[in-house]
Amino acid sequence: MNLTLSIWRQKGANDKGKMVDYKVTDISEHMSFLEMMDVLNEQLINQGEEPVAFDHDCREGICGMCSMYINGEAHGPDRGVTTCQLHMRMFKDGDTITIEPFRAAAFPVIKDLVVDRTSFERIQQAGGYISVNTSGNTQDANAILIPKEDADKAMDAATCIGCGACVATCKNSSAMLFVGAKVSQYALLPQGQVEATDRVLNMVKQMDEEGFGNCTNTGACEIECPKGISLENIARMNTEFMKASLKG
Ligand code: SF4
Ligand code: FES
Numbered sequence: 001m002n003l004t005l006s007i008w009r010q011k012g013a014n015d016k017g018k019m020v021d022y023k024v025t026d027i028s029e030h031m032s033f034l035e036m037m038d039v040l041n042e043q044l045i046n047q048g049e050e051p052v053a054f055d056h057d058c059r060e061g062i063c064g065m066c067s068m069y070i071n072g073e074a075h076g077p078d079r080g081v082t083t084c085q086l087h088m089r090m091f092k093d094g095d096t097i098t099i100e101p102f103r104a105a106a107f108p109v110i111k112d113l114v115v116d117r118t119s120f121e122r123i124q125q126a127g128g129y130i131s132v133n134t135s136g137n138t139q140d141a142n143a144i145l146i147p148k149e150d151a152d153k154a155m156d157a158a159t160c161i162g163c164g165a166c167v168a169t170c171k172n173s174s175a176m177l178f179v180g181a182k183v184s185q186y187a188l189l190p191q192g193q194v195e196a197t198d199r200v201l202n203m204v205k206q207m208d209e210e211g212f213g214n215c216t217n218t219g220a221c222e223i224e225c226p227k228g229i230s231l232e233n234i235a236r237m238n239t240e241f242m243k244a245s246l247k248g
Pocket of ligand 1: 159160163167178224225
């Protein structure tokens with residue numbers, strides 16, 4: 001395939017940035033999107049030009065680093081996959097592909113397609129953990145029986161990889177699907193009950209302080225989430241928040 005790539009180039013956080021067109025040739029349909037970006041970067045380096053900065057780590061859909069907005073969709077046109085799992089067979093010879101960073105006030109651009117998502121880390125640090133006694137008297141996890149339905153739902157919530165596609169997709173730049181998943185994975189388990197009240201209050205407070213917008217139930221986040229995180233998690237977070245607020 002021969003393609004035109006229209007890519008957001010921005011030298012640094014304070015640079016204005018603009019779309020720049022590039023041509024790539026002989027792209028195999030079996031390549032991943034990031035392998036195609038590697039081909040472009042090799043070409044740019046050989047021409048003495050600055051390669052396009054983009055985030056990636058695992059390249060297998062686990063780390064959540066590969067944040068790209070491709071043809072107007074977070075992680076591109078396929079469903080249930082991250083950018084690193086997106087294959088070039090989703091595109092046609094002669095296509096022009098538009099590639100932009102995830103855009104949200106709480107995800108400022110660092111360079112080209114790389115955005116700063118440490119706001120997610122600060123939300124996680126505000127309550128996305130449980131305290132465990134590791135003094136040697138730790139109870140075996142399997143000693144606490146958990147209904148299968150709860151375990152399954154907690155596991156589903158825990159598959160959130162913190163990629164930020166939900167925020168990038170939402171017209172309000174809301175992080176509620178992410179925070180809902182992180183609150184739910186503990187709210188559904190007995191181990192999460194001890195700190196449940198502080199967790200939801202602190203995580204929601206941090207989410208608001210980071211400048212994420214509110215949820216208006218458009219459901220776009222659920223559609224674009226590569227891990228299929230359900231809106232049910234937002235409803236659960238709202239219930240947890242209400243319960244915690246009444247206690248407070
Ligand atoms: S909820 Fe989905 S889209 Fe949002 S950060 Fe988690 S995995 Fe990514
Ligand atoms: S590079 Fe890790 S999820 Fe894409």
